[in-house]
Amino acid sequence: MTMTAEAVREAAGALLAARRDRCPLDALPATARPADKADAYAIQTEVARRIGPVTAWKVGASAPDAEPSSAPIHAETLFFEVAELPAAMFHVIGIEAEIVYRLNSDLPARDTPWTREEVLDAIGSVHPAFEICDTRFATYGSQGPFAALADQGNHGALIVGPATADWRAIDPVRQPLTLDIDGERKVDVVGGNKAGDPIRLLAWLANVGARPFGGLHAGDTVTTGSCTGTLFIQPGSHAVADFPGLGRIALAVR
Secondary structure, three states, rough: OOHHHHHHHHHHHHHHHHHHHHOOOOOOOOOHOOHHHHHHHHHHHHHHHHHOOOOEEEOOOOOOOOOOOEEEEEEHEEOOOOOEOHHHOOOOOOOEEEEEEEOOEEOOOOOOOOOOOHHHEEEEEEEEEEEEEOOOOOOOOOOOHHHHOOOOOHHHEEEEEEEOOOHHHHHHHHHHHEEOOOOOOEEEEEOOOOOOHHHHHHEEEEEOOOOOHHHEOOEEEEEEOOOOOOEEEEOOOEEEEEOOOOOOEEEEEE
């Protein structure tokens, strides 16, 4: 049974209060818990519309043939080429190295699906990035996948590195990368993103995920899933991700 509009508003209000008051929830109210993806997206969308304009997106999938999932991101948690963020921003600090695409033209919602080539033509640049995973719940991962999806897909912050304009030379599926935390090599992989081809994710986002917000727009920043898994770090940690040929990004969380 689909959640009522009242239940969606109740869940969104609880998540927004947890953000505002810095008081994590043990759980959503019993009358406002998502039972499926449709419920989760309804809550997620309500939260996003109350926060304000969407300036970026996260999209990912559990396997190359799995249905993607997405969450909108706002200006308050989107950062370009910053070297440090305050640890006080986060309840938990789960860092992931990712590949980000920025669009230079619109992909608005329409009846005819956007093709792969049209999506490729809309890309302006590619960037190395970190996503910080966080939660509005007291214990990360304790509430199941639908609550996590409702909670902005566990988004905390997106930190975008320098642009690579010659993005067509980048093959993300075969892209090598390393991730060091406090000088210790934690990840050394090729590809690493369990979703496989990120262009499939971008096309799905334009055609499905971003539809409630009118599709994608020029200037939108889209991160396409973890290449490293989630590594939980402590305040004071320094992370460096190196994507040879694509770029390097470093971040301290203090």
